[in-house]
Amino acid sequence: MGEVVENINAAPASEDELYGFKRQEMYSGALAGSVAPYGRHVFLCYKSHEMWLPRVESEGLPQRFAKSFKDRRADFAVETKLTVCGGGGGESDGDVLxxxxxxxxxxLKDTDVDAFVEDVLVNGKPWTSGIQEELSGYFVFVCAHGSRDKRCGVCGPALMEKFVEEIGSRGLSEQIFVKPCSHIGGHKYAGNLIVFSPDSAGNVSGHWYGYVTPDDVPAVLDQHIAKGEIIQNLSRGQMRLKPEGEEAEKVVEHQIPNGNSVVERDSVETKGFTGGCCQGTKGVSCCQEQTPEPVKKETSVKQKGFSWMEKEEVLLGAAAVGAIATIAVAYSIYRRSGSSSPKTANPYRKLSLVR
Structure with a gap:
């Protein structure tokens, strides 16, 4: 058998093929259940995403906020996530959404952080020491933390560009706002994004999507935002409170599987800033840091006293529970929107922006 000669003239793989929407790992992992239960999401506006360090919480205001957040997290009445987002669009450094x-x-300034965390996040009081404004509209946060992971750095900006284009063509620039955000967990699911949107009753939910490509952007706008319909094949889950008691154990157990292990879900829930560094396909590292976080052993993972089921049992249970939950969510959305006439109603619920 003849020797295989390497083609040295072959064109190098493009960034899109290595880290973007054409990478081999696209659609290789199960998305459902990859978001841990939580009930509140805090975004700290800080610089531009092109300027963020791999660990954006290691400098300046994010560092101060992350420390105070971590110190008082056990006192929060609601499980809370903290993420950095880019300014612009009416927001400036130090604004908190x-x-x-x-x-x-x-x-907010460094000197305000401890009091803000105490008053707002721990005690649920109004922030009397600064200005606060009501937000209206729809917010899309796209992970574009390129210095943290190359996949997010390639996919995020492309998604934001497409969102801006599609939103502008629909004349919705004053109702739908797109912002870059730091790592939210799940590098392998890039493009990652979270959509915060109110329903007809004004209740706001935060829905996570993964493996989103520019071709999916019109569906996010026309299906999710306009109609309140979840895009099931891209859905990672949504912001939700953790049930209590026996039901809590059942829900947590059945939502563990995300395609590989329960390790990533544990890291998502227990850190102020979600983290983790992943290895790309064929030994290509997507992580921009030289010292990635150590990988936990799956057999040692525990979460607040809950017992874990065997992975095979979990996978079977997750399929049934996920199907029931999907039907319930879809029916709820249908009931809320059922009074609108499809012939006359504007699919985008008109919301005035309060700044």
Whole structure:
């Protein structure tokens, strides 16, 4: 058998093939159940995403906020996530956006952080030491943390560009706002995004999507935002409170599988800033850091006293529970939107922006 000669003239793989929407790992992992239960999401506006360090919480205001957040997290009444987002679109460095509260707290400084965390996040009081504004509209946060992971750095900006284009063509630039955000967990699912949107009753939910490509953007706008319909094949889950008691154990157990192990879900829920560094396909590292976080052993993972089921049992249970939950969510959305006439109603619920 003749020797195989390497084709040295072959064109190098493009960034899109290695890290973008054409990479081999696209659609290789199960998305459902990859978001841990939580009830509040805090976004701290800080610089431009092109300027973020791999660990954006290692400098300046994010560092101060992350420390205070971590120190008091056990006292939060609601499981809360903290993420950095880019400014612009009416927001500046130090602004804090809180969902589902739909409130923007303006221009926090280092000296304000401890009092803000104490008053707002721990005690649920109004922030009397600064300006706060009500938010209206729809918010799409796209992970574009390129210095943290190359996949997010390639996919995120392309998605944002497409969102801006599609939103503009629909004349919805004053109702739908797109912002880059730091790592939210699940590098392998890039493009990752979260959509915060109110229903007809004004209740706000935050829905996570993975493996989103520019071709999917029209569906996010026309199906999810306009009609309140979840795009099931891209859905990772949504912001939701954890049930209590026996039901809590059942829900957590059945939502563990995300295609590989339960390790990633544990890291998502227990950190102020979600993290983790992944290895790309064929030994190509997507992580931009030289010292990635150590990988936990799956057999040692525990979460707040809950017992874990065997993975095979979990996978079977997850399929049944996921199907039931999907039907329930779809029916709820249908009931909320059923009074609108499809011939006359504007599919985008008109919301005035309060700044």
């Amino acid at each position: 809180v969902f589902p509260d739909m409130i923007s707290y303006k221009a």
